[in-house]
Amino acid sequence: MQLFEESSTVGNIVTCKAAVCWEAGVPPVIEQIQVAPPQQGEVRIRMMYSSACHTDCHSMAGLDEYTCFPTILGHEGAGIVESVGEGVTSLAPGDPVVPMYIAECGECGPCIGNKTNMCVKSRAWLCKGVMADGTTRFSCRGKNIGYYMSISAFSQYTVCPEEAVAKVDGATEDDLRRLCLLGCGVPTGYGAVSRVAKVESGSTVAVFGLGCIGLSCIQAAKHAGASRIIAIDLNPGRADLARVMGATEFINPLDHPNKPTQQLLQEATAGGVDYSFECAGGNVNVMRTAIESSHPTQGTCILISLAPSGQQLSLNPMDLLTGRTVRGCIFGGIKGRTDIPHLADDYFKGKLKLDEYVNLEVPLDNINKALMTMSTGKCIRPVIDMR
Numbered sequence: 001m002q003l004f005e006e007s008s009t010v011g012n013i014v015t016c017k018a019a020v021c022w023e024a025g026v027p028p029v030i031e032q033i034q035v036a037p038p039q040q041g042e043v044r045i046r047m048m049y050s051s052a053c054h055t056d057c058h059s060m061a062g063l064d065e066y067t068c069f070p071t072i073l074g075h076e077g078a079g080i081v082e083s084v085g086e087g088v089t090s091l092a093p094g095d096p097v098v099p100m101y102i103a104e105c106g107e108c109g110p111c112i113g114n115k116t117n118m119c120v121k122s123r124a125w126l127c128k129g130v131m132a133d134g135t136t137r138f139s140c141r142g143k144n145i146g147y148y149m150s151i152s153a154f155s156q157y158t159v160c161p162e163e164a165v166a167k168v169d170g171a172t173e174d175d176l177r178r179l180c181l182l183g184c185g186v187p188t189g190y191g192a193v194s195r196v197a198k199v200e201s202g203s204t205v206a207v208f209g210l211g212c213i214g215l216s217c218i219q220a221a222k223h224a225g226a227s228r229i230i231a232i233d234l235n236p237g238r239a240d241l242a243r244v245m246g247a248t249e250f251i252n253p254l255d256h257p258n259k260p261t262q263q264l265l266q267e268a269t270a271g272g273v274d275y276s277f278e279c280a281g282g283n284v285n286v287m288r289t290a291i292e293s294s295h296p297t298q299g300t301c302i303l304i305s306l307a308p309s310g311q312q313l314s315l316n317p318m319d320l321l322t323g324r325t326v327r328g329c330i331f332g333g334i335k336g337r338t339d340i341p342h343l344a345d346d347y348f349k350g351k352l353k354l355d356e357y358v359n360l361e362v363p364l365d366n367i368n369k370a371l372m373t374m375s376t377g378k379c380i381r382p383v384i385d386m387r
């Protein structure tokens with residue numbers, strides 16, 4: 001049964017389908033929504049494919065304070081620019097694109113410098129449910145619907161700021177089926193290793209949590225020439241995929257009930273690994289284990305997961321006094337407009353694996369199946385056909 005008519009444009013307002021999350025803790029519902037035209041400096045994108053990330057489930061459950069309900073979730077997507085607002089110069093209708101939650105304006109201090117990707121411009125809208133002018137472009141049944149991470153990829157159309165949209169020249173519509181993964185998980189893991197930690201050849205690496213981010217850390221560590229890449233997860237089903245991505249060893253903490261994981265790693269690597277990456281989903285105890293697994297005098301631990309609001313991470317000052325470094329990053333330190341085209345190019349050349357993450361593809365109408373399957377660990381990344 002066809003629930004809704006195909007998307008249509010009347011008076012430059014697009015009517016299309018989207019998965020609307022009306023309140024925290026309740027799964028999204030497929031609704032017909034209106035998407036306003038792009039304003040000054042914005043572009044409207046026809047989303048072709050989206051993928052779901054654990055952060056969508058985390059927000060859907062109401063575990064963070066940043067999600068503005070009602071909202072349209074989704075922050076990994078790829079589509080085609082449908083129209084552009086006044087003043088947009090770098091994008092045109094027909095461009096294949098990946099929208100991003102961290103902008104790259106190219107003009108602010110962070111964008112010009114090389115220390116961080118945290119573009120100052122993003123702060124006007126990120127986590128506020130609106131665009132820079134304080135309003136949303138989405139409405140449904142006469143109610144305003146908030147943005148999610150300034151993207152809302154689970155809508156057939158979205159409007160985003162020009163500086164938060166990466167153009168991927170040469171990508172075909174079919175390529176977008178995989179390039180949607182470049183919206184969050186893959187660049188987050190890949191960048192944490194290559195941009196934030198800057199792992200050197202010959203380093204020892206431990207990766208906690210083998211979801212999309214962890215597996216992407218492994219890919220990047222392999223490309224960097226790490227000598228040992230130790231993959232850690234409670235799910236033995238992830239060991240094979242970790243090896244495909246480049247892991248040299250796999251540890252399941254459940255196989256070692258009498259020895260803490262940090263001790264296992266310290267013993268296996270003469271005191272601790274050079275680099276540890278925590279991407280196990282925001283458990284502060286695992287964060288601490290990852291920190292203690294890095295070498296006390298020269299190790300670096302990178303925290304990547306989002307912990308539930310209100311949780312605290314405790315540390316012994318001695319953990320840091322001896323010289324260990326602990327850092328965090330968002331979006332892997334990636335500057336999207338510059339870096340996403342390079343990652344796409346690596347995928348086209350066979351240097352970056354993306355197909356291996358996807359073992360479920362569903363139409364938008366079945367989005368709840370995608371979210372459910374991912375949250376039970378049965379798939380790394382479900383792809384949602386938005387067309």
Ligand SMILES: [Zn+2]
Pocket residue numbers: 103104105106107108109110111118119120121
């Ligand atoms: Zn900037």
Ligand SMILES: [Zn+2]
Pocket residue numbers: 053054055056075184185
């Ligand atoms: Zn994400």
